[in-house]
Amino acid sequence: MHNLLIITVSTRPTRKGHVFAPWLQSVAEADPDWNVSIADLGAIDLPMFDEPQHPRLGNYQHNHTKAWSQMVDAADAFVIVTPEYNYGAPPSIINALDFLAREWAYKPVGFVSYGGISGGMRAVQMLKQFNTTLKMMPIPEAVTIPMFGELIDAEGKLQPTPIMETAAGTMLGELKKWTGALKTLRAA
Secondary structure: OEEEEEEEOOOOOOOOHHHHHHHHHHHHHOOOOEEEEEEEHHHHOOOOOOOOOOHHHOOOOOHHHHHHHHHHHOOOEEEEEEEOEOOEOOHHHHHHHHOOOOOOOOOEEEEEEEEOOOOOHHHHHHHHHHHHHOOOEEEEEEEEEEOHHHHEOOOOOEOOOHHHHHHHHHHHHHHHHHHHHHHHHHHO
């Protein structure tokens, strides 16, 4: 069994990432090979990077960093659920990535992005650069959701499209392949 951590990125009071994460969790949990949990950066509330030493040393001084380290370290794979802010990734995920180093290494990452007409794709492109620097493997398959507001009903419930469902299944299938392959690197 593989541990999948779904990370919701937006921290705004009116954020919508929390709508997509449970949907993706239910899709992933249909596969018995996944053990799925969600990390909501809005609830975790990491301060701006405040560790006195470089993360590569793993000598964390603050409890919030130690808790974040344990959560990320326990994961075998990630899906980042992100909106696009000003043609890029939200600062919350850049900060969360910067807090750690070895915990991210040799693990695959997929993306669910949402936004206007671009569906958050520019945020994903930006994040892939950060991910590879941290020795993560961003997979090409993704779920891109343009004009996402049209998919959330009056009660705030997501109405996923068949395209979203297919894309999620494809992404999770590829993520599982990479997860198994990269575990061998982490064991070395």
